[in-house]
Amino acid sequence: MxxxxxxxxxxxxxxxxxxxxxxxxxxxxxxxxxxxxxxxxxxxxxxxxxxxxxxxxxxxxxxxxxxxxxxxxxxxxxxLAAVPEGHRVLAGLSVHDNLLAAGFGHKASVAEEAVADVYGIFPELAERKAQKAGSMSGGQQQMLALGQALVARxxxxxxxxxxxxxxxxxxxxxxxxxxxxxxxxxxxxxxxxxxxxxxxxxxxxxxxxxxxxxxxxxxxxxxxxxxxxxxxxxxx
Ligand SMILES: Nc1ncnc2c1ncn2[C@@H]1O[C@H](COP(=O)(O)OP(=O)(O)OP(=O)(O)O)[C@@H](O)[C@H]1O
The missing domain is CATH 3.40.50.300 (P-loop containing nucleotide triphosphate hydrolases)
Incomplete structure (x- = not known):
């Protein structure tokens, strides 16, 4: 284990x-x-x-x-992935770009697949793909912060x-x-x-x-x- x-x-x-x-x-x-x-x-x-x-x-x-x-x-x-205190998302980037940025270092196809999985876990984020992260509520930003960690599987x-x-x-x-x-x-x-x-x-x-x-x-x-x-x- x-x-x-x-x-x-x-x-x-x-x-x-x-x-x-x-x-x-x-x-x-x-x-x-x-x-x-x-x-x-x-x-x-x-x-x-x-x-x-x-x-x-x-x-x-x-x-x-x-x-x-x-x-x-x-x-x-x-x-090992951390979700640091204070939902530190990239406020000026869209939800989708925040998730893709978290997949940096992975092959593009692997990152896309991991991001799709995050949308499966958080449909709230899928509905807001193009929205600037900084304009979302605190709860949505926290979902995004957790989603960023999950992109690394x-x-x-x-x-x-x-x-x-x-x-x-x-x-x-x-x-x-x-x-x-x-x-x-x-x-x-x-x-x-x-x-x-x-x-x-x-x-x-x-x-x-x-x-x-x-x-x-x-x-x-x-x-x-x-x-x-x-x-x-x-x-x-
Ligand atoms: N940037 C910093 N520079 C110097 N000391 C710091 C810094 N950040 C925290 N500390 C000190 O390190 C110690 C541990 O703080 P830490 O933030 O890790 O505790 P915590 O249990 O996470 O508390 P909190 O829930 O308030 O974040 C404290 O004495 C704090 O004053």
């Missing part, structure tokens, strides 16, 4: 370790929730896993292939705060897609401010505070013992 093995990873932001010796394994077909207060280091972890931020120490392997400190496109090709998706600022209906729509992707075998790292949503969907839950994991285990334990989460938020 496919897995991402993160081993003792450290990431520096300025003069502090935003991620401090963190170890975590993501598995194919599983939703792994990562919860924690603002500033805990969750986004720094995602950016380092995606190759955008440099790694200070430790390793990341995808199915035994060392990808830490590799270029973002190498990591993407190895099967990733084995693993890192979803950073996808629901931020979106209506409950859109969040439900996005989470439905996340669950379906997991059922089809994609491994998901789900970072969520709405902890109750993440805990309902996740197979495993982790709590991060000050760059470290303070809890790893069954989501049900965090539901039964909310103090574990509260302590992490107070410690930050």
């Amino acid at each position: 496919s897995r991402v093995v993160i081993n003792n990873l450290s990431v520096r932001r300025g003069n502090k370790l935003a991620v401090d010796n963190l170890s975590l394994t993501l598995e194919a077909g599983k939703i792994t929730a990562l919860l924690g207060p603002n500033g805990a280091g969750k986004s720094s972890l995602v950016l380092a896993l995606a190759g955008v931020l440099p790694v200070e120490g430790g390793t990341v392997e995808i199915d035994g292939q060392l990808v830490s400190a590799k270029a973002p496109e190498v990591i993407r090709a190895a099967g 990733p084995k693993f998706i890192l979803a950073d705060e996808m629901s931020l600022g979106l209506s409950p209906l859109i969040v439900k729509r996005l989470m439905g897609v996340v669950v379906k992707l997991a059922e089809q075998g994609t491994g998901i790292l789900l970072i969520e401010q709405f902890t109750h949503i993440a805990l309902k969907l996740a197979d495993e839950a982790n709590v991060m505070s000050r760059g470290r994991l303070t809890f790893s285990g069954a989501p049900g334990k965090l539901i039964d013992e909310p103090d574990i989460l509260h302590r992490a938020y107070l410690a930050q």
